[in-house]
Amino acid sequence: MxxxxxxxxxxxxxxxxxxxxxxxxxxxxxxxxxxxxxxxxxxxxxxxxxxxxxxxxxxxxxxxxxxxxxxxxxxxxxxxxxxxxxxxxxxxxxxxxxxxxxxxxxxxxxxxxxxxxxxxxxxxxxxxxxxxxxxxxxxxxxxxxxxVAAAGGSARGDAARARLEGLGERERQVAVAIGRGLTNAEIAGELYLSVATVKSYVTALLAKLDAANRVQIAIRVHDAGLL
The missing domain is CATH 3.40.50.2300 (Response regulator)
Known part of the structure; x- marks a missing residue:
């Protein structure tokens, strides 16, 4: 605030x-x-x-x-x-x-x-x-x-892809944007969403991908081969 x-x-x-x-x-x-x-x-x-x-x-x-x-x-x-x-x-x-x-x-x-x-x-x-x-x-x-790319094993890649398969289309788009290093404001502008809505998606992604923070979301996305 x-x-x-x-x-x-x-x-x-x-x-x-x-x-x-x-x-x-x-x-x-x-x-x-x-x-x-x-x-x-x-x-x-x-x-x-x-x-x-x-x-x-x-x-x-x-x-x-x-x-x-x-x-x-x-x-x-x-x-x-x-x-x-x-x-x-x-x-x-x-x-x-x-x-x-x-x-x-x-x-x-x-x-x-x-x-x-x-x-x-x-x-x-x-x-x-x-x-x-x-x-x-x-x-x-x-x-x-x-x-991450060098250490990417098939087991971890499979696990990441399995987690990402449970996401909705919008959630997946936000996850990929996070993997690209975009901020909430940049994601909002690119996907035509409000910043508050992006924050809600990020909160949901943290839970669904079992991630502690945005960096770990990005790693899940890289492990899944989406970038």
Whole structure:
């Protein structure tokens, strides 16, 4: 909701930062503090702390490191998105190895950014995933799709096609558009629907395709060979 819609100040996006490097947490603290629409609600140094903090602080978005002691970011992400009131998770890492990208996306991450991503793009990622849109660095997007294509086995392809066969025609069109990386507004314009209607379709697709977020919908579409 915008300021104009409620006549007051819009709620800020609540963010939890998870990284075992205090310097990285400090840098992210500065980045997030530059945006009055964002509230840093807590920090954690590993996946175990992240899960405890998320349970008590209820963040909207978690910025998650990958390599950490005790529990890594991929494992923590899977736990967070499977729990009640799941936050959107943006994975931040210093490397974009194919297996790391795929593991993060399949665990339920809504975004994947390299740590050298400019501050304004990190903030854009926070707002975008909070709004239900995926956020990937361009190089990471290419990596995800290439890795999905390379790893596509017949069993997974058959499973994806079986799930997609249960969709209505309009749902299938929206799913393919998501697989192409279109936003809700872009899908609405292309399919002559309202944004609210597109959001309803996305919600239905998440349930029918057993997907945690839009990125996983896109993977289902790629696995099914529709792109």
């Amino acid at each position: 915008t300021d104009g819609e409620n006549g007051g100040t819009a709620e800020r996006v609540r963010v939890l930062v998870v990284d075992d490097d205090p310097l990285v947490r400090s840098a992210l603290r500065l980045v997030l503090g530059a945006d009055p629409r964002v509230e840093l609600v807590g920090e954690a140094a590993d996946g175990v702390e992240a899960r405890a903090a998320a349970a008590s602080l209820h963040p909207d978005v978690v910025l998650m490191d990958v390599r950490m002691p005790r529990e890594d970011g991929i494992t923590a992400t899977a736990h967070l998105v499977a729990g009640p009131r799941p936050p959107a998770v943006v994975v931040l890492t210093t490397f974009d190895a194919d297996e790391t990208v795929l593991a993060a996306v399949r665990a339920g991450a809504s975004g994947f950014l390299l740590k050298d991503t400019p501050p304004e793009q990190i903030l854009a990622a926070v707002h975008r995933v909070h709004a239900g849109e995926p956020m990937l660095s361009p190089s990471v997007t290419r990596t995800v799709m290439a890795a």
